Amino acid sequence: MWANYMEAFRLVFAPDVVIAIILSSIYGLVVGSLPGLSATMATALLVPVTFYLSPIAANATIIAASAMAIFSGDIPGALLRIPGTPASAAYTDEAYAMTRKGQAEMALGAGVWFSALGGIAGTISLMALAPPLAEIALSFSTFEYFWLAFLGLMCATLVARSSPVKAIAAMLLGLLVSCVGMENPGGVPRFTFGIADLLGGIEPIPALVGVFAVSEVMRAMLTPDPPPMPKRKFGSIMAGQLHLTKKYWWPMTRGNIVGIIIGVLPGAGADMAAWVSYAMSKKFSKEPEKFGTGHVEGLVEAGASNNASLASGWVPALLFGVPGDTITAIAIGVLYMKGLNPGPTLFTEKASSMYALYIIFIIANIIMIPLGIIMIRLASRILRAPRSGIMPIIVLCCAVGSFATGNSLFAVLTVAAFGVIGYVMEANGYPVAAMVLGIVMGTMVEQSFVTSLIKSDGSIVPFFERPVSAVLAALTIGALAWPVLYWIWRKFLLRPAHA
Amino acid sequence: MKLSDRVTGTFLVGLGLVTAYAGHKLPPVPGQQIGPEVFPVVTGLCIALCGALIAFGIGAKFEEEAEADLAAHGGENIAVVERGPLYKLRVLIPPGLLVFYVLVVDRIGFIPTAAIVAFLAATALGARLKLAAGVAILAPIGIHLIFYKLLRVPLPDGFLPMPWR
Known part of the structure; x- marks a missing residue:
């Protein structure tokens, strides 16, 4: 084990990895702070660059950029009442109210300090949970993998802040996209319409860039510019944070635990963790009447929660190839690309690489504090950057980045098409994150489904026979039936009671 | 929509x-x-x-x-500016620019194509001429330097090959 850790340190402190961590941290901080540019979009745009990096450097860029972007989203939330990323939306009002009370430093300081602590707590959970789960996962067959992947997809639809039926439909559309091409049990062209470029299937990366980046630029075409950031000088950012840690140690710990649980849950990510933790903070607070008036308690708990979920989201991703959220959905693509195929054997065959990822998480969350303070001090300048100057660069990065995935212009057309699809879906309440998970996991779901069916000679009974498989099946079917049962309950059982 | x-x-x-x-x-x-x-x-x-x-x-x-x-919670920031039914067609500009990029990049090269795309996108987003021109000149050169020189992505030279090719 110690030899693996020594090897991991050697991997992490290689010059290319250190440079990758620093540059991607700065990139994540800047992109996350710009309203409308989410952490997922920052990560998706980074993927083409990771093609040219070593496996550890590639994963380091994803880890560092996403962690920084999630924190950095708090900055415009506190200063402009516009969340930089969806993960900050839950407590934007609270942070802005603090700024109006003259406590901007405390709000932003709490953002950076409790995000870092939450990220470290999430990393510890990843280190503690992953190895024992890997032991259990070694005995899984294709039946368990099928239900696990399906349950992951179902969780993504249940926690979506939208209609669960629409979320399931979006997820199924993602599975449909993954059907395109020749990579199927028969090796026959499926839904290719005679287009040679579709024979290899639709690559997840251009699709991700399209739905997260191009659709955002499309929305910017119709929405007004955010208000200009007033020039201001900040006092000490970190003053009083240790006092807050002592005073709110239990809300912080609860936020960490909730974030870790939500992160581990396949499909649920940082934004869900922040919403749940903010609501819990208000519910269990001794001073609930202060919430909404600029009270730091909710920021402490939700800030600790969203960054904790980020690290624990890697648990299902590394063990089963099932993404914990949209960021890990992208990370899984990078892991495959770099030969670190997710699965329990990763912890035995490439243990030093796994330990290297843990170390990178810890480093990213530690350097978040100094870099975050610098970012807050520069925020007045960065947030004044005109959107009309940034969005054209994003369009160009979408074009060149997607082209770089396979040196094919067809990928650029894919980006454009998925931009339109993402825009239309989002405008009509279909969560694009669910579709993305469908696209990323489609091949795995089909492979485990068809292999299991072949093994069982077409019978579905073996899908429910093995104990773990039966439990996962019950959970999945429960998740699938939930929207219909809820609708029946509200429509037929609740109404007579009110009458 | x-x-x-x-x-x-x-x-x-x-x-x-x-x-x-x-x-x-x-x-x-x-x-x-x-x-x-x-x-x-x-x-x-x-x-x-x-x-x-x-x-x-x-x-x-x-x-x-x-x-x-x-x-x-103040998270809603998508108030659409109402300026008539045709105004909403502006959303098609970004995917349209990507299609334009695909159609012409091999003929005229990366730098001119990217400059046109950046200029049109900036103008459509309300940038003043000075900013749009600045973005159109600097962004393609910066992106070419990163992707072509550092990441070895084969971007077509066309009419304007860069000195670091």
Whole structure:
């Protein structure tokens, strides 16, 4: 084990990895702070660059950029009442109210300090949970993998802040996209319409860039510019944070635990963790009447929660190839690309690489504090950057980045098409994150489904026979039936009671 | 582009049924009961079922609650500027520019194409001429330097080859 850790340190402190961590941290901080540019979009745009990096450097860029972007989203939330990323939306009002009370430093300081602590707590959970789960996962067959992947997809639809039926439909559309091409049990062209470029299937990366980046630029075409950031000088950012840690140690710990649980849950990510933790903070607070008036308690708990979920989201991703959220959905693509195929054997065959990822998480969350303070001090300048100057660069990065995935212009057309699809879906309440998970996991779901069916000679009974498989099946079917049962309950059982 | 649930639900029913039918028509694997048709057929039928549920308004209550919650927390920042029906077609500019990029980049090269794309995008977003021109000149050069020189992506030279090629 110690030899693996020594090897991991050697991997992490290689010059290319250190440079990758620093540059991607700065990139994540800047992109996350710009309203409308989410952490997922920052990560998706980074993927083409990771093609040219070593496996550890590639994963380091994803880890560092996403962690920084999630924190950095708090900055415009506190200063402009516009969340930089969806993960900050839950407590934007609270942070802005603090700024109006003259406590901007405390709000932003709490953002950076409790995000870092939450990220470290999430990393510890990843280190503690992953190895024992890997032991259990070694005995899984294709039946368990099928239900696990399906349950992951179902969780993504249940926690979506939208209609669960629409979320399931979006997820199924993602599975449909993954059907395109020749990579199927028969090796026959499926839904290719005679287009040679579709024979290899639709690559997840251009699709991700399209739905997260191009659709955002499309929305910017119709929405007004955010208000200009007033020039201001900040006092000490970190003053009083240790006092807050002592005073709110239990809300912080609860936020960490909730974030870790939500992160581990396949499909649920940082934004869900922040919403749940903010609501819990208000519910269990001794001073609930202060919430909404600029009270730091909710920021402490939700800030600790969203960054904790980020690290624990890697648990299902590394063990089963099932993404914990949209960021890990992208990370899984990078892991495959770099030969670190997710699965329990990763912890035995490439243990030093796994330990290297843990170390990178810890480093990213530690350097978040100094870099975050610098970012807050520069925020007045960065947030004044005109959107009309940034969005054209994003369009160009979408074009060149997607082209770089396979040196094919067809990928650029894919980006454009998925931009339109993402825009239309989002405008009509279909969560694009669910579709993305469908696209990323489609091949795995089909492979485990068809292999299991072949093994069982077409019978579905073996899908429910093995104990773990039966439990996962019950959970999945429960998740699938939930929207219909809820609708029946509200429509037929609740109404007579009110009458 | 807000459509009613009835329209999107009906579209999904149609898409699901067409998918299931097309999947059913796929050739089977000789000597094997399970082939490439199973997954698309199951997926298609499930999409059609979801479409029917959406068209009947099942689950819409969740959506309304989530939207109200988000609006109450100040997270809603998508107030569309109303300037007539044609104004909304502006959303097609970004994907249109990407299609334009695909059509011309091999003919005139990366730098001129990217400059046109950046200039048009900036102008469409309301940038003043000075800013739009600055973005159109500097962004393509910076991106070319990173992707061509550092990452070795073969961007076409066209009329304006860069000195670091």
